[in-house]
Amino acid sequence: MKIKIDELDLSLQTRAGTDAETIDTYADAMADGSQFPDVTVFTDGNRYWLADGFHRVMAAKQIGKTTIAADVRKGTEDDAVVFGGTANNKQGKRPTRADVRHFLEMVWERREAIFGGTPTGGNLAEKCGVTRQTGVKFLQVKLAEMPPAPVRPTVKNLHLPKANSTAPTAQVKMPVRPTQLVGANGRMYPVRPVAPKAPVRPSAPVAPPTRPERPAHVVPLDRFGTEIPVELQPAFDGNPLAEILAHISKARVALKDGVASGNAAFAAVRQDAILQLDNAYNFVKSAVPFCVCRMCQGDGCKACHNKGFQTEEQYDRNPKEFKA
């Protein structure tokens, strides 16, 4: 089927970058009427992730096409990554070492969804279509980069009162929420109850409340009123990513306006440059902290990749009990 290029999500490029020469070659051939294989797109019914065919899409854009023939499949973002990376091994421009590394990094970031946890080198090799040696080597590097696993309490080693065993075995696998957690540093942290909405009191006629002066030592709170732990405060207060985003945005506008102006200085600038700035913007934006991790209150857990905060995307994936 034909798909609108504008509707494609181009953020899942599994190669380290696109190659301008390849795009030019494809664009020339397309303009001459050469038939190219359909690009591969995955969709959850809502978003359309380009999985394979980045050079073809760029080439089509370059010659002014707005649609492209696509093989559209049902699947997740993770499916698109795995498909795209393995397709690179089989066809088109031979992947460079940087391409392979980039692909493995993308899979690694999604290891929870793809493997349900940390894969072995062999799992990686099989899934990504690389040699076992490459998979093992990559795994070793990643494991060496990981901080030592913090000692994290599990529900079973906390002394909790036994849950009512007469209750029917629920299909819903909601973890029992302990009321306290022991942090890696040995301190105890209270776990906030989920959404303890205070009942609205019937309003007695009271004088308009005078806002008490905020004492200087008050702990900063995130958007949901959760205390921001000291070590996370730089991520929330004056996060430099905001300024970086502004810079990228400014560069993008300047480049786009320059190209549009017809100024000779911009004559050789490719459309791809603007697109890559869009990508950069989106990648950086998706790294901006959204809230203190709803699951661990900043202590570090899987849901926040041990960062203590969640990005908006991570927050969106929380079970609804862990949303505001």
Ligand SMILES: [Zn+2]
């Ligand atoms: Zn967490």
